[in-house]
Amino acid sequence: MTRTLEFALRTFHLGLLRGASLLVPRQRRAEWSQEWSAELWYVLRECSPAASASRRPVREATAFCLGSYLDAFCLRRQLWQRQSPVAAMRGSASLCLLLLSVLLTLTWCVALRFPGVRAEQDLSRYRVYSELMLSQDARYEGDVSSISPEERFWAWTGSRQRFFDGAAYYRVGQETISVVSFAQTGWAVAHATPNLFALLKLPVRFAPPPGKVDGEMARLILDDEIWRRQFGANPHIAGTVVRVGFREVRIAGVAPVGAWRLPGKVDAWLMQPESEQGFGETGYVVAHLTPWGDFEWGPRWVISLFAMLLAFLSLPATTSVSMGEYGLSSRSSLTNTLRRWGFLSAKIGLLLPIVYLASLDIAYSCTSSFSPQSGYIQFASSFSLCLFGLQWVFRDQQQRCPVCLRRVAHPARVGQLSRTFLAWNGTELICVAGHTLLHIPEMPTSWFAKQRWQYLDPSWQFLFASPDPGANKS
């Protein structure tokens, strides 16, 4: 082996050790590197003279250096277990609740990323009443593939619908208003189809009886604030002619205070037939949902709640909900019993919103907006997630020490299957703090059907070290 090759190999091996040293905690890195470098020196001395022509010494030295990575990981794990509060909390009830809270936050954050979910939350903007649906032009939101409000309006009104029994359109624009009593002024006027107020079921004050309506002129409905400010709250305002832009219109009434909750600040509504509507890109189509349509799912949380109820009912058929004589022992104090049930309730309490938000995430990741399909997907995912989640909650609870609520550990198989009817056969788990022993039968029998807890009295304590996870690891 030439000196150059020897130098290159030595550099390579030292490079491997250098890489591993980066994994070692900083405070122990210098000593660790010194030990491994020294050991490598001995390895190379032992390997190189014996077989200079063979590749075996190089392989051995490389294998030796690669072992340093395992050592580095080991040191890092040891330090983590000693310092990290999470390591000390391993298996504890607090850690379980913390993880569930993190999961809840995560599902909430994911849910907020979907526009459909945001729209669900913003009831005042998108769904005024449970029977109404509002559609804004998607091009306004930057989606070039969608249809315009005009196309949507004609599609919803012109064809037989399963979901809607009526649709109206409006768009808000600035218009110049001229009235005899005051000079020209600018108002925000909503150009709407005549059925808008009827669709929204909004009352119109001071409206003339249907027989006295002038069919020739377009109707204008005033906002309450404008009516008070510009017309001095005149109760005989109906029938007054005003000029909107270049067109004369007749005031047909006043909208009640706070009745308008759809997007856009509006001073007056100009009712024009569909043929006279200048459909704009920023208009809105409002549709009334049929009571028997597929949108009859109701609010989103009702879908999930119903699915969760079904999951609760299905739970006993899919998993054991027995706590294994949890509350029957004389050693079980009232405080411990309350803590156990409180912990179980907290887990379920965190699980339900997680299921709801996760089902929303799934539903809206499959469909882009409010649709019947998303309702079906949300129902199915709520049911599945809730069922599996509840199974986990109960299984986790069954394996938590009734005293300290830590998960029992160190499973040990005891007995033989062939001797099931003569002796104990099953698995034993122990609380790391030495409070309890859990017996789980391998095969339920008439004398040992469910898991049992055995409370260990203080005479057992000499067997247990402190529940420090770093202890007794060898």
Add this chain to the structure above:
Amino acid sequence: MATQPKLSHTTAMILQAIDAGFVYGFSIMEMTGLPSGTVYPAVRRLEADELIRSRWERQSIADREQRPPRKYYQLTAAGRTTLEASRKRYPLLKRLIPSREMKSV
């Protein structure tokens, strides 16, 4: 009172090797035939459990022999007790790695 840690066969073998006089990493590897990725992490855990302690060789000794200083390991009292218990559990341990005194006999 803490219970005596129960050692795996591999860890017990390493403890026995140290007791037998193979007191630094590479010599333990040579004696037991175990790879470095097993020996050194096991040694760290034994040290963390206070079954062994380590000390560096004096620099002057290493300089005299023109080699880098070694890190030596030796059993603590607790390590000796644990090794005794492990020998009962693994009776072949002593035969696999005889101590240096026994070897010389």
